Amino acid sequence: MKVNSTGTQEIRLFSTEQHSCSYLPNRQATLQFVDPKMELSDFWISALNDNGFRRSGAHYYRPRCVGCSACKAMRVRVANFSPSRSQQRCIKKNSDLEVRVIAPEEADHEKYYALFAHYIETRHQDGDMYPPSREQFYAFLGSSISATLFLEFYQEEQLVMVAQSDRLSNGLSCVYTFFDTTEESRGLGNFSILKQIEISQTMGLDFVFLGYWVEDARKMSYKKKFKPNDVYIDGSWQRL
Secondary structure, X not given: OOOOOOOOOXXXXXXXOOEEOOOOOOOEEOEEEEOOOOOOOHHHHHHHHHOOOXXXXXXXXXXXXXXXXXXXXXXXXXXXXXXXXXXXXXXXXXXXXXXXXXXXXXXXXXXXHHHHHHHHHHHXXXXXXXXXXXXXXXXXXOOOOOOEEEEEEEEOOEEEEEEEEXXXXXXXXXXXXXXXXXHHHHOHHHHHHHHHHHHHHHHOOOEEEEEEEOOOOHHHHXXXXXXXXXXXXOOEEEEO
């Protein structure tokens, strides 16, 4: 893989076998992933992200599907972001929540697991992480880079949401968010992104990376509402 840099490290890439697509019916997917044995510097982690890769646990990957390019990495340009009316209502509705920014070494994974298990059991029974297990949870969220942040959202002393995000050279990259699904009316998933945009602005960062967006996947339509945004197409970031 070639990445614009002055570094000398070569990135070794492998591909998975074809498997059922998680986003579009009757499609086969193939993922390209970085050799998990490689030790990546913060520079290379940011460079991979800038080239359309995403982190899941200890793995960095991007879709490379035969005859399909529907999955596009998406990012929000935070300097020019202005919340829509519905996003303003979401912010107001969650104004009672306390947000704590936690370093990875301070994260209480056992406390997080109870909320994670509830989230998977109530929202993602058809997903790869069902049924939830501690081993799976620690492999997924416990494998964090040094610059990972955990955002804890509390209603009084009740933990209602956790968001994991990686601090990169130019932005925050959303890794995963899970929450109390009995608080559905709050729009917690959207509020998590809005809070990460706010934090990025405070840090003087340029972007919040939202992972992959698929135009025809209904469950991803919310990402397009965070504007202005860019998508990664044919080796470059382009305004959507």
